[in-house]
Amino acid sequence: MAFPNTDTTRVACAQLTLDVGRPERNRAAARTAIERAAAAGAEVVVLPELTNSGYLFHDVAQAASLAEPLHGPTVADWTALARRHRLVVVGGLCERDEDGLIRNSAVLVDPQGLRAVHRKAHLFGSENEFFVPGTEPPPVVDTDVGRIGLMICYDQEFPEYVRALALHGADLLCVPVNWPLFPRPDGERPSEVIRVQANAATNRMFVAACDRTGTERGVTWTGGSVIVDLDGFPVAGPATETGDDLLIADCALASARDKGLGEHNDVLGDRRPELYRSIISSTDPQEEEAR
Amino acid sequence: MAFPNTDTTRVACAQLTLDVGRPERNRAAARTAIERAAAAGAEVVVLPELTNSGYLFHDVAQAASLAEPLHGPTVADWTALARRHRLVVVGGLCERDEDGLIRNSAVLVDPQGLRAVHRKAHLFGSENEFFVPGTEPPPVVDTDVGRIGLMICYDQEFPEYVRALALHGADLLCVPVNWPLFPRPDGERPSEVIRVQANAATNRMFVAACDRTGTERGVTWTGGSVIVDLDGFPVAGPATETGDDLLIADCALASARDKGLGEHNDVLGDRRPELYRSIISSTDPQEEEAR
Numbered sequence: 395m396a397f398p399n400t401d402t403t404r405v406a407c408a409q410l411t412l413d414v415g416r417p418e419r420n421r422a423a424a425r426t427a428i429e430r431a432a433a434a435g436a437e438v439v440v441l442p443e444l445t446n447s448g449y450l451f452h453d454v455a456q457a458a459s460l461a462e463p464l465h466g467p468t469v470a471d472w473t474a475l476a477r478r479h480r481l482v483v484v485g486g487l488c489e490r491d492e493d494g495l496i497r498n499s500a501v502l503v504d505p506q507g508l509r510a511v512h513r514k515a516h517l518f519g520s521e522n523e524f525f526v527p528g529t530e531p532p533p534v535v536d537t538d539v540g541r542i543g544l545m546i547c548y549d550q551e552f553p554e555y556v557r558a559l560a561l562h563g564a565d566l567l568c569v570p571v572n573w574p575l576f577p578r579p580d581g582e583r584p585s586e587v588i589r590v591q592a593n594a595a596t597n598r599m600f601v602a603a604c605d606r607t608g609t610e611r612g613v614t615w616t617g618g619s620v621i622v623d624l625d626g627f628p629v630a631g632p633a634t635e636t637g638d639d640l641l642i643a644d645c646a647l648a649s650a651r652d653k654g655l656g657e658h659n660d661v662l663g664d665r666r667p668e669l670y671r672s673i674i675s676s677t678d679p680q681e682e683e684a685r
Numbered sequence: 686m687a688f689p690n691t692d693t694t695r696v697a698c699a700q701l702t703l704d705v706g707r708p709e710r711n712r713a714a715a716r717t718a719i720e721r722a723a724a725a726g727a728e729v730v731v732l733p734e735l736t737n738s739g740y741l742f743h744d745v746a747q748a749a750s751l752a753e754p755l756h757g758p759t760v761a762d763w764t765a766l767a768r769r770h771r772l773v774v775v776g777g778l779c780e781r782d783e784d785g786l787i788r789n790s791a792v793l794v795d796p797q798g799l800r801a802v803h804r805k806a807h808l809f810g811s812e813n814e815f816f817v818p819g820t821e822p823p824p825v826v827d828t829d830v831g832r833i834g835l836m837i838c839y840d841q842e843f844p845e846y847v848r849a850l851a852l853h854g855a856d857l858l859c860v861p862v863n864w865p866l867f868p869r870p871d872g873e874r875p876s877e878v879i880r881v882q883a884n885a886a887t888n889r890m891f892v893a894a895c896d897r898t899g900t901e902r903g904v905t906w907t908g909g910s911v912i913v914d915l916d917g918f919p920v921a922g923p924a925t926e927t928g929d930d931l932l933i934a935d936c937a938l939a940s941a942r943d944k945g946l947g948e949h950n951d952v953l954g955d956r957r958p959e960l961y962r963s964i965i966s967s968t969d970p971q972e973e974e975a976r
Contacts, residue, residue: 515957519949531960551952553844553887554961561963578918585886585917592883595876596844626876627869658810661842666806667965669822670845672852674958674965 402644403539405566405600406436407619407631409639411608414448417460417468421446424485425471427640432479434642437539440604441485443547443570444498450611457524461490464501464508473503480505482537484544486570489513495526500544500570502535510535510544515555518548519574532559540565540647543599547571550603551589553596554673560597561662565650567593569603573616575635584618587632595626598661599650602643607635624650693935694830696857696891697727698910698922700930702899705739708751708759712737715776716762718931723770725933728830731895732776734805734838734861735789741902748815752781755792755799764794771796773828775835777861780804786817791835791861793826801826801835806846809839810865823850831856831938834890838862841894842880844887845964851888852953856941858884860894864907866926875909878923886917889952890941893934898926915941 408427412420424445431439443449446468447460462468464487472483482504489499489511498514498521513528514521532555534543543564549555550569559567573586586603594601600623607617620631621643630641653662699718703711715736722730734740737759738751753759755778763774773795780790780802789805789812804819805812823846825834834855840846841860850858864877877894885892891914898908911922912934921932944953 515960516955519947522949527957529960531963548950548955551887552956552961553883554848554964555957557845557964558961578916582918585882588879588882588917589886591876591879592844595880596842625869626879627873656810658813659839664807664839665843666818666846669806669820670843670849670965672822673845673848674961 402646403437404435405438405440405602405621405643405645406431406434407440407602407604407621407641409604409617409619409633409641410442410445410606411638412442412445412448412606412610414450414610415456415460416448417446420448421468421471425475428472428475428483430640432475432481434640436481436642438482438484438542438566438568438602440568440602441483441570442604442606443486443500443572444488445485445570447488448610449572450613451524454524457488457496461488461496463490464511469501469503469508472501473507476503477505482539482542484542484568484570486546496524497528498525498546500546502542502544504537509537512544512546514546514549516548516552531562534559534562534564543567545569547573550593553593556593556597560599564599565647566600566602566645569601571603571605573605573618575614575616583632584616586616587618587620590620591622591626591628594622594624596661598624598653598655600624600645600647605633607638621645693937694728695726696729696731696893696912696934696936697722697725698731698893698895698912698932700895700908700910700924700932701733701736701897702929703733703736703739703897703901705741705901706747706751707739708737711739712759712762716766718929719763719766719774721931723766723772725931727772727933729773729775729833729857729859729893731859731893732774732861733895733897734777734791734863735779736776736861738779739901740863741904742815745815748779748787752779752787754781755802760792760794760799763792764798767794768796773830773833775833775859775861777837787815788819789816789837791837793833793835795828800828803835803837805837805840807839807843822853825850825853825855834858836860838864841884844884847884847888851890855890856938857891857893857936860892862894862896864896864909866905866907874923875907877907878909878911881911882913882917882919885913885915887952889915889944889946891915891936891938896924898929912936
């Protein structure tokens with residue numbers, strides 16, 4: 395299929411319940427979800443963060459025991475399904491990397507096989523007890539349906555990281571997430587959903603964030619999966635906390651190549667990089683001034 | 686008054702109707718709005734973008750005729766009111782600068798007088814026909830109530846620019862805006878409000894955006910003024926399009942000094958500046974790769 399094209403791409407978020415320490419069960423749930431999405435015509439399926447393992451490890455030993463290599467059973471499952479159904483799968487993986495380090499990763503597989511792995515660069519909560527953070531800018535993969543970028547959960551709360559991905563040409567950002575439920579005022583969307591909306595509008599790219607649901611070792615998950623368009627408005631979701639859910643949206647990914655905003659503006663072209671230098675300094679400007 | 690303190694600061698957004706080409710009328714409206722805010726106990730009052738001039742100039746000559754210097758009548762008005770009522774005023778000014786250039790500016794005045802001027806760095810629509818863009822990072826002013834940052838309208842749609850301001854220690858970002866009304870899906874907030882929410886949560890700082898209302902030469906304004914807390918939730922507004930409005934919120938500005946998110950995270954400390962270098966490059970990474 396040639397790209398850009400005038401067609402839309404059917405994007406799905408397969409919001410799941412997952413159980414820490416039950417990898418066979420989790421892999422089966424993911425397989426079923428991908429099959430359901432494929433039956434609904436999905437060309438891109440996004441799964442939650444740490445789909446194989448679950449999230450709330452008892453200890454480091456449990457995290458290590460659940461980690462698997464990129465040539466392990468989860469990626470094998472997803473690759474087989476990607477080939478069978480001619481689709482792209484983006485999902486979260488508790489990974490043991492080539493050096494034996496445990497990573498909170500996301501992979502992109504398509505009919506060609508494993509195309510990219512991203513290791514979460516911004517670790518949340520007690521994740522640094524379990525995982526070694528990534529050291530790379532987020533990847534963007536040129537697939538048959540468009541350029542797809544990957545990041546994981548807390549990564550997308552750093553808009554400078556999201557911007558780097560947009561500048562590398564992503565049409566669609568896929569974000570496996572595990573959003574623990576925080577209190578919020580009545581009638582308000584979760585803060586994480588608001589950030590997804592802002593990231594999409596700021597960069598005029600589609601964003602699909604796939605969350606999980608249910609409770610795990612006392613933690614309730616937000617279940618806020620959402621697919622957002624170039625203007626920052628949801629085209630599917632936000633989902634609710636009520637359980638497994640399949641969000642589907644037809645996204646004109648080619649339209650993300652045009653960063654124009656009216657006749658005079660361009661959300662990337664209007665940037666003033668010379669005014670942003672302080673944000674890549676590793677020194678704290680406050681401390682700098684205090685010296 | 687010592688800062689940080691345990692008190693809250695009363696922040697107001699004085700959403701106004703303005704008329705292009707009627708500076709006396711606009712200045713009077715601003716004076717009345719500041720007096721109303723002071724009567725309501727406000728310690729910081731934010732006014733819209735281009736409060737003295739209005740926005741939709743007929744031509745360059747009209748913009749030039751409405752521009753005034755920093756020692757002109759508008760800043761004089763605001764300084765007198767800041768002294769009389771012991772408050773901070775942040776407002777938008779069509780400015781003729783010291784070199785005779787016309788600027789879309791925002792000023793901060795307090796009982797000490799004029800403390801800072803910001804010239805809009807990201808121009809929207811046909812503004813580049815009328816204004817010379819600013820060339821500086823956004824200012825942060827240490828006032829008696831806390832550190833207040835300034836930017837104008839489209840500036841805040843560049844989260845890397847907002848981050849620069851947060852890294853310079855702003856507790857509260859005040860944003861005079863003129864948001865033209867764009868269509869949006871039923872039940873959705875304006876995209877600009879979503880960005881304000883995300884900017885606040887991303888940096889754990891308060892943000893007060895003051896819009897205008899009514900119509901001017903056929904353009905309807907969003908009237909979406911909003912004051913947002915550290916978690917990204919509105920504490921006043923979003924206002925509606927129905928006319929002049931005064932938003933008031935008591936904000937614990939000192940709490941913005943703590944960037945912690947739970948016991949393990951810090952929204953500034955968790956940044957990975959080494960992964961963001963590409964965003965300050967002036968070359969387009971896409972073009973770079975194509976070479």
